[in-house]
Amino acid sequence: MSTLLDAEIVNVLVLAAVLEADLGSHRKITRFRLLRPLLLALLIVPLFLDKVTTHGGGLAVQLAGAAVGVAGGLAALALIRVYRSGTTGKPVSAAGWGYALLWTGVIGARALFSYGADHWFTKPITGSPTR
16 A cells, blocks of 8 residues: 555544544443554554654654644633543533534645645655755
8 A cells, every 4th residue: 555545544544533533422431442642653654654754844844833733722722621520420421513513624734735746746754844
């Protein structure tokens, strides 16, 4: 399979996992639900990470991606409600259409970035400007 197809499959799987776990009212918060994002990252990142860029344009793209990720996480946090169940007293969450739309947009942007990196932006991002 191509790297692009691998990336798009990962995007679909991540979106499905997030929506399945978080969407709806009165969703139980389990240990696995809290560890799921870390486990997914541990499984997925090594598939695509060859080496970490520490300078130049590549570093700027990575830092921008991290900043967008933090902003997206804060937006998702604002769209999910965590509260204590009146019946069990255990923590539960509720997320609606806004949360689903945010995650669909985030994964859609990731898919578009993957596609663009393969088709539109064919020159590699280097550590030094070309003249």
